[in-house]
Amino acid sequence: MGVLVAHRLLQSVVVVLGVTLISFIALHAGGDPTYLFVSERATAEEIALVRQALGFDRPLPVQYLSFVADLARGDFGTSLSYRQPAIDIVLGAFPATIELAVFAFVIAIALAIPLGVVAALNRGTAVDGSITILGLLGQSIPNFWMGIMMILFFGLHLRWFPISGHVPFLLPLLNGDLATAFGNLPRTIYFLVMPGVAVATYSLARNTRLVRSSMLEVLGQDYVRTARAKGLAEHVVVVHHALRNAWLPVVTMIGLEFGFLLGGVVVTETVFSYPGIGRLLFNAINQRDIPLVQAGVILLAANFILLNTVVDLVYARLDPRVTLARRR
Amino acid sequence: MNTRGRDTRRLWRSLRAAKWPMLALLVLMVVAVVAAFGPWLAPFDPARQSIGSRLAEPMADVQGVTHWLGSDVLGRDVLSRLLYGARISLLVGLAAIAVGGVIGIVAGLLAGYFGGWVDDVTMRLADMQLAFPFILLAIMFLVVLGPGVGNLILVLGIGQWVTYARIVRAETLSLREKEFVEAARALGDSTGSILFRTILPNIVAPLTVIASFNVASVILTEASLSFLGLGVPPSVPTWGSMLAESRDTLLANKWWLAVFPGLAIMLTVLSFNILGDWLRDVLDPRLRDR
Numbered sequence: 001m002g003v004l005v006a007h008r009l010l011q012s013v014v015v016v017l018g019v020t021l022i023s024f025i026a027l028h029a030g031g032d033p034t035y036l037f038v039s040e041r042a043t044a045e046e047i048a049l050v051r052q053a054l055g056f057d058r059p060l061p062v063q064y065l066s067f068v069a070d071l072a073r074g075d076f077g078t079s080l081s082y083r084q085p086a087i088d089i090v091l092g093a094f095p096a097t098i099e100l101a102v103f104a105f106v107i108a109i110a111l112a113i114p115l116g117v118v119a120a121l122n123r124g125t126a127v128d129g130s131i132t133i134l135g136l137l138g139q140s141i142p143n144f145w146m147g148i149m150m151i152l153f154f155g156l157h158l159r160w161f162p163i164s165g166h167v168p169f170l171l172p173l174l175n176g177d178l179a180t181a182f183g184n185l186p187r188t189i190y191f192l193v194m195p196g197v198a199v200a201t202y203s204l205a206r207n208t209r210l211v212r213s214s215m216l217e218v219l220g221q222d223y224v225r226t227a228r229a230k231g232l233a234e235h236v237v238v239v240h241h242a243l244r245n246a247w248l249p250v251v252t253m254i255g256l257e258f259g260f261l262l263g264g265v266v267v268t269e270t271v272f273s274y275p276g277i278g279r280l281l282f283n284a285i286n287q288r289d290i291p292l293v294q295a296g297v298i299l300l301a302a303n304f305i306l307l308n309t310v311v312d313l314v315y316a317r318l319d320p321r322v323t324l325a326r327r328r
Numbered sequence: 329m330n331t332r333g334r335d336t337r338r339l340w341r342s343l344r345a346a347k348w349p350m351l352a353l354l355v356l357m358v359v360a361v362v363a364a365f366g367p368w369l370a371p372f373d374p375a376r377q378s379i380g381s382r383l384a385e386p387m388a389d390v391q392g393v394t395h396w397l398g399s400d401v402l403g404r405d406v407l408s409r410l411l412y413g414a415r416i417s418l419l420v421g422l423a424a425i426a427v428g429g430v431i432g433i434v435a436g437l438l439a440g441y442f443g444g445w446v447d448d449v450t451m452r453l454a455d456m457q458l459a460f461p462f463i464l465l466a467i468m469f470l471v472v473l474g475p476g477v478g479n480l481i482l483v484l485g486i487g488q489w490v491t492y493a494r495i496v497r498a499e500t501l502s503l504r505e506k507e508f509v510e511a512a513r514a515l516g517d518s519t520g521s522i523l524f525r526t527i528l529p530n531i532v533a534p535l536t537v538i539a540s541f542n543v544a545s546v547i548l549t550e551a552s553l554s555f556l557g558l559g560v561p562p563s564v565p566t567w568g569s570m571l572a573e574s575r576d577t578l579l580a581n582k583w584w585l586a587v588f589p590g591l592a593i594m595l596t597v598l599s600f601n602i603l604g605d606w607l608r609d610v611l612d613p614r615l616r617d618r
Contacts, residue, residue: 026468140598145590263461301460
């Protein structure tokens with residue numbers, strides 16, 4: 001297990017380095033990046049000054065090494081529009097995004113498991129058919145459009161839910177202000193319902209399909225037949241014998257889904273004017289605030305990689321065969 | 329040639345028996361026709377602005393002019409923009425698949441056939457790209473390169489190569505040991521001929537399946553990127569950019585600007601997904617539930 005952990009961590013470090021290399025390449029993809037940092041009316045002298053100040057006049061390998069060294073120290077550069085360190089601004093927006101992603105994640109899992117199980121147990125019936133069609137539909141709707149439709153219907157027409165805004169829960173919690181945090185919680189959730197459902201739609205659909213197929217596979221196994229033959233109650237067979245074994249592929253998928261959710265969050269936040277990283281990135285993109293875009297993207301990617309590593313390790317704990325397979 | 333003709337006939341028979349895939353195919357044919365002949369079908373010039381008929385509701389008669397699906401904030405006809413948008417959205421989707429497919433197929437063939445360091449390097453690159461959400465990578469490049477159809481196709485294509493490379497590599501690994509490949513080698517065929525004439529034709533089935541799912545996900549990503557302002561230049565109508573523009577009038581409840589482009593995306597993507605599901609079941613049952 002120790003070897004596996006070390007191996008996996010090393011792999012993640014390499015991938016994070018890869019992300020920094022890709023963002024470095026992206027920065028230089030359009031030629032001299034100095035022009036991204038100066039106004040269109042800048043004179044040649046001003047451009048030369050900025051180029052020198054940002055170090056773009058040095059050889060590329062040197063630039064890359066100092067780029068990585070800066071990142072390692074938490075220096076992502078200064079935001080062009082805020083005139084503050086980009087990392088501070090991104091970290092300030094992180095808690096709101098995590099709230100949204102976790103909320104969407106919970107919806108995507110909590111509904112997917114019962115729906116998938118019900119579909120599998122009723123294979124070939126109208127129930128299964130409807131769940132399958134809904135699953136396909138959920139995978140075909142752009143999540144931001146889902147958000148727009150919900151704003152139109154549940155927000156503007158029925159007036160059930162707020163169409164924008166956010167009540168912080170994580171931020172007061174991190175600051176140790178428990179009273180405010182838990183006092184806020186009901187309203188936090190109320191504001192999260194619409195953006196949360198919009199972000200979750202795709203994953204919910206995909207997870208449901210996955211749980212269904214995983215369950216179908218397990219339900220056909222001999223040990224399930226044996227359990228039934230022993231005369232065990234159907235719910236015991238389903239929960240203890242089938243669902244338990246259907247878990248494994250689902251856990252792997254869950255890790256990937258969370259990253260996918262983070263990606264979806266970027267666009268959906270914009271729709272709901274939700275004050276997280278997504279909206280920050282959107283504004284940064286529109287103002288061509290390159291350091292801010294880079295800080296947001298790299299931190300999101302690093303988070304995703306970290307999560308995947310954790311999921312892999314959890315998976316190895318759940319399924320002893322993973323370690324055995326590596327040792328062979 | 330003969331076997332391929334038989335395959336096509338078998339596909340066609342199975343398609344006629346299946347209700348949903350047939351419907352999906354019909355929808356996609358309509359979209360394709362619209363994409364090809366949009367300019368002739370559109371009732372208005374999609375760029376024509378008309379102050380008199382700004383934000384006209386669908387079917388409303390404004391000064392003797394009826395916009396079937398309403399008009400936008402500049403008085404441009406929504407239906408016409410939707411029809412033009414089909415062309416760009418489909419073009420971007422298919423071109424991105426072509427770019428990603430060619431890169432992925434070549435990389436997968438080389439990695440699978442030669443193994444060794446070629447394989448190692450290719451697969452590590454693939455792992456790295458899969459290790460973080462593609463939309464972030466796309467944002468990084470497009471924000472520097474700027475919006476444009478070419479840039480969009482390139483970035484989306486690069487986003488897809490991994491899927492093809494992995495499938496092609498896996499298939500090539502098993503095929504290269506088969507007798508018919510051995511025979512081609514013994515006959516002195518060149519490596520290029522073995523890769524592209526002997527091995528590749530045998531991987532077409534799984535590739536078709538992947539491609540149909542891929543078009544769906546590329547269209548969704550294109551919509552997201554256009555919505556973020558990173559897709560095509562603002563003057564070009566695509567379904568994603570129409571949705572982006574609808575944001576400003578959403579609170580004024582101008583629903584038609586948001587509903588129709590979204591429906592177009594949904595129906596197209598849904599059709600590709602249904603067709604992909606069905607193709608997978610028919611062509612390659614091993615891929616089921618992956």
